[in-house]
Amino acid sequence: MADDAIIAALQSAVGADQVLCGDAAAPYLVEWRGAFRPAALAVVRPADTDAVAAVLRCCCTHDCAVVAQSGNTGLVGGAAASDARRHVIVNLERMDRVREIDIDNATMTVEAGCTLADAQRAAADAGLYFPLSLASRDRCRIGGNLATNAGGLNVVRYGNTRDLALGLEVVLADGRIWHNLTGLRKDNSGFDLADLFIGSEGALGIVTAAVFKLYDPLAQQVTALFALDTPGQAVTLQRRLIAASGHNLTGCELMSRQAIALACAHIDGCREPFDVDHEWYLLVDLATSARGHWLHDVMAQVVDQARHDGLLGDVVIAHDDERAAALWHLRESLPPAQVAEGASIKHDISLPVSKLPAFLDRALPAIREALPGVRPCPFGHVGDGNLHFNLSKPADADDASFLAQSEMAHTVVHDIVAEMGGSIAAEHGIGRLKVDALARYKSDVERDMMRAIKKALDPDNRLNPGAVVKGP
Template sequence: MNTQPDSLTPELIARFAAIVGEKHAVTAPEDIAPHVMEQRGLFGGTTSLVLRPANTDEVSKIMRLATETKTAIVPQGGNTGLVGGQMPDKSDRQVVLSLSRLNRIREIDLASNTATVEAGVVLQVLQEAAAAEGRLFPLALASQGSCQIGGNLSSNAGGVGALAYGTARDLCLGVEVVLPTGEIFDDLRKLKKDNTGYDLKDLFVGGEGTLGVITAAVVKLLPMPKGRELAWGAVPSTAAALKLFQKANELAGPSLTMFELMERRPLDFVLQHIPGTTNPLTEESPWHVLMEVSSGRSAQDARELMATVLSEAYEEELLADATIAQSESQRAKLLHLREAMSEAQKMEGGSIKHDISVPVVAVPEFIERAGEAVQQVVPGARVVCFGHMGDGNLHYNVSQPVGADAVEYLRHYGAMNEAIYAIVKDLGGSFSAEHGIGTLKRDLLVATQPAIATDLMRRIKAAFDPAGIMNPGKVI
């Protein structure tokens, strides 16, 4: 049953605007525009109102009014999501709730190694604030200059540090959430051990705003490593990359804090399309890795550990060539090569993207089988594979054949997904590793998950949001 009003009437808009003040009730089309189109241009929506509350109390009042008037609310952070979870639909009956003004770092507790932050805090701002206190907030994403903590938690973001530090869920100790009714669930605790019943926070972390609005959180901090060594290496095959990962993991253990795998093609795209980039190696290779070793003891310890890993890898012919960043500037350049791969791919026309995970040991088999499947669906399509090999998460993207028509190519989206996801399923993997479900993968979730799983999700959704106003049409 449709619970939404027929339209966002001037009277209804005025009632919402009174909560946040007219200045922060955005109604001008040119100001609304950035909130109704996501970065890939796949999910455009329509709304007559974007609300920018200043605090949790205003969010609570907005949700009470939304429940009273059965108005759908779409929470939005930095608008960097890739599956449409932050987008309103095209009905013009949904209100976008921007959390960008809830941007205070309420506390950094060095004794507890925690930070209490509001949802609108930009990830990079938190990283820098933690670093100023000698601490590390290890969540690291290509979009960290604009993505926000609330969105990171709502989508359970992963990134290059997930190998050692886990995903956003693993870094979260407590949350403050406004429920659809306007009730405030204050669970901003710093406890690492707490067995008092169900862990309710984990329903909201990864819930994509479908159960409530995360307004603040307590996140873990770690002591800043005293040494970090970053190396870019050329490997002859994915099998060699897997052996190199196993070798690095055996030698470094938890000190191995990053292990990325990249095909040659995405690197070529970056070198061709992203100004100021250069190839870090002279050796031509079909595959590359980017790995980091961190030490809490000393810079010398990190250097020696990385040297040991590289030396043994050379002896076993797992590496053809490698370079180690000698400065923060060189480190930034190596990271930029990896982070720019998604942006560079845009210049090559239509792209069919997959955010998959398989057991680490199955990565080489997946890549081999998926490459064959791609050519069966669209001969000449170009695989653009890169991602977080250390935790089995690959961004297995497929660009259109050279000279092909993008619109025509994207008509194969369903067939390409079906072929790739069949291999993922066969290998015991997941079709959504870190980008979430949103709108893009909602039907796929229902089609591929056990019936009891989707039924339980629907029961949870109905219990928290009986009026169906929280980010409707997303996830389930």
């Protein structure tokens, strides 16, 4: 049988015990949100880059498609294989080494299967700091962070994953390996090829390793939670904090009243931060590697001026690590709290920071009119313009009937975002979930360029077919 020949070839490439089929493959055929039911011919678990290349060559010979998977924590079905006869999942979790830390160059070379938490610990053990920070740090892996150009909590200061990566190692669709782990901060010797692969969700090549920038460890940090009346106050405060601290604002998270209420209702360790409820909350971190305690003075000065100008209702400043951790626990509890509350419709949007208040002024009444009883639960990274404009079902609605209205909700929200010059995919990517929406929100020119790049690097549509851009 043809399947037997393919399986035998894959076993030759990675070892018989690392080719999983049937029940053995089931743990890898899951999708975090439950929006897809993944299916694959096999799951292969290579141990090194040469083995990944051998798998790609094997799949070329047998006309199979390849879906890369690392931590499988994505939110848009990017790793959800969908063909039990043709799709082969290449899971990279065995490729979990930190290959090198170059202290003088302040770089770290990490394989795609390394968890983000392990990469952070390795940098810290070397006396340095890797600033990429996601709530899923213990489960997500570097390959997925690169494939989706993950953002997270520190983007306002350090940028997205793309801004931290200095070089990649990539296996191409035909099995060739591009070695570019140089650690160079300046290299204008042609097109920036690494930028093509970061954020491509495995549709152009499989990233097997990367070299990242590292920073000096933080020497002082101040956390505060502001209680506000409007999102516009949050935008004003974040600008003042950036200016007063010398661009040392490292976290800047907007949270709605509804989001806070759900966290306090469902998640252990979450407590109402103030005696009186407020409409909006802004959680911020100021942090720097510079010695001293001057950031506390900066925070106090900004707070005093904000009180004088009527920009805040109340504030809590964390004076120890335990209190700061409790405030961040509140923020990181928002996604699981929504899950505990029941069905929700999610939007991962971005706009210029200056436009976020106007977006909320338009989107909140529009979605309430479209879905009577809906409970909007917006929160996110206001410092970089990214909001998770999530919608919890009405209190008396059942999950299925609410989720059946997802497309209508997406259209209402995404149309407003597009009209205001924003993006419908800020940090989660396109995957399979949003690929059809590109026809509505991307121009013909953009889609033509994306198809041309896909055709050039993956002419047979072998890499993650159905994701990001529909193949040639």
